[in-house]
Amino acid sequence: MKIVITGGAGFIGGNFLHYMLKKYPNYEMICVDKLTYAGNIETLETVMNNPYFKFIKADIADRTAIYKIFEEEKPDIIVNFAAESHVDRSIEDPSIFLQTNVIGTQVLLDACRKFGIDRYHQVSTDEVYGDLPLDKPDLFFTEETPIHASSPYSASKASADLLVQAYYRTFGIPVTISRCSNNYGPYHFPEKLIPLMIANVLNDKPLPVYGTGENVRDWLYVEDHCIAIDLIIHKGKIGEIYNIGGHNERSNLEVVQTIITELGKGEIRYVADRAGHDKRYAIDPTKIYKELGWIPKTSFDEGIKKTIKWYLDNKCWWQNIISGEYKEYYKKMYEDKLA
Ligand code: NAD
Ligand code: TYD
Numbered sequence: 001m002k003i004v005i006t007g008g009a010g011f012i013g014g015n016f017l018h019y020m021l022k023k024y025p026n027y028e029m030i031c032v033d034k035l036t037y038a039g040n041i042e043t044l045e046t047v048m049n050n051p052y053f054k055f056i057k058a059d060i061a062d063r064t065a066i067y068k069i070f071e072e073e074k075p076d077i078i079v080n081f082a083a084e085s086h087v088d089r090s091i092e093d094p095s096i097f098l099q100t101n102v103i104g105t106q107v108l109l110d111a112c113r114k115f116g117i118d119r120y121h122q123v124s125t126d127e128v129y130g131d132l133p134l135d136k137p138d139l140f141f142t143e144e145t146p147i148h149a150s151s152p153y154s155a156s157k158a159s160a161d162l163l164v165q166a167y168y169r170t171f172g173i174p175v176t177i178s179r180c181s182n183n184y185g186p187y188h189f190p191e192k193l194i195p196l197m198i199a200n201v202l203n204d205k206p207l208p209v210y211g212t213g214e215n216v217r218d219w220l221y222v223e224d225h226c227i228a229i230d231l232i233i234h235k236g237k238i239g240e241i242y243n244i245g246g247h248n249e250r251s252n253l254e255v256v257q258t259i260i261t262e263l264g265k266g267e268i269r270y271v272a273d274r275a276g277h278d279k280r281y282a283i284d285p286t287k288i289y290k291e292l293g294w295i296p297k298t299s300f301d302e303g304i305k306k307t308i309k310w311y312l313d314n315k316c317w318w319q320n321i322i323s324g325e326y327k328e329y330y331k332k333m334y335e336d337k338l339a
């Protein structure tokens with residue numbers, strides 16, 4: 001079995017690679033990653049010498065490079081994690097989101113069509129469903145919920161999903177799609193809520209909470225996401241969409257308060273709200289539970305402790321990021337907000 005993982009130097013793709021190499025020591029795993037600001041080769045350091053692992057630096061939107069990889073490697077399965085993934089950046093400049101998330105997906109699908117594939121899996125997000133109101137806690141996203149994207153990021157992910165479904169229907173490409181809620185855990189880039197707050201507490205910086213902090217996200221420990229994708233690529237039904245999430249809803253303020261409590265310090269600073277800020281995400285995971293027997297193993301209370309411990313034990317990993325190019329982004333995005 002040979003699996004190509006795109007975006008494997010990023011947060012979830014990196015965790016997935018580690019998970020799969022451990023679980024299936026005889027599978028060949030190839031990471032294809034452009035190494036954007038969010039890609040970090042250090043995440044893969046411990047598997048670089050594994051003879052079953054190979055790293056190829058390439059852009060998924062580069063047709064020549066992707067066709068060459070398919071021609072030479074003849075993969076059985078593609079799992080596409082590669083994406084521009086940060087909503088705030090998509091508000092600053094949507095273009096690269098369309099290029100990578102939409103055109104990149106199209107190039108991968110065209111390669112599957114040209115060279116053949118057993119399975120193309122698209123890693124999507126619950127954000128394609130838009131948001132839910134805060135005052136109706138009994139509402140959840142199901143696979144039948146209409147697509148209703150709010151940000152340029154979610155619009156680009158929704159567009160990619162539509163292309164994947166169209167290539168299934170029109171060309172018979174054997175696809176699956178998963179739509180997961182917010183992940184957290186090791187190797188999470190410190191521009192996203194949880195790692196940013198942990199890093200700021202540890203660096204004695206204020207904790208920027210957008211708006212009132214009442215927005216709700218459904219948090220999933222990243223390993224549970226990896227387990228779900230493994231199940232879908234092996235046992236999921238072709239052409240199907242699977243929602244992934246585990247009823248771990250927390251408001252942003254609750255998340256930040258938990259981090260402050262765990263670390264014993266931290267000063268909240270309320271800052272300007274994100275434009276178009278989605279109120280609440282919440283997944284109904286009934287389908288993946290009934291069809292594939294998946295339920296999350298790690299509760300938020302346990303996962304957040306494990307995550308904080310990882311950031312304390314791996315300061316080098318995130319401090320290297322904060323001292324590099326990301327520093328400029330942080331200055332641009334937060335200097336005025338925190339002034
Ligand atoms: P990330 O930003 O941490 O990593 C993205 C990776 O993709 C990086 O390694 C980057 O270098 C690579 N990449 C970007 N553009 C590329 C290109 N053109 N060609 C090749 N590689 C490229 O993202 P993440 O949080 O790990 O998310 C992975 C996937 O999961 C994304 O598709 C995202 O939409 C989806 N997702 C994320 C979450 C979440 O909470 N983070 C939740 C649900 C779904
Ligand atoms: P984020 O981690 O960017 O994920 P997403 O927007 O894809 O859900 O943000 C999670 C929530 O935290 C979201 O409601 C925005 C909020 N947030 C802050 O309040 N402050 C911050 O500095 C960041 C990055 C996010």
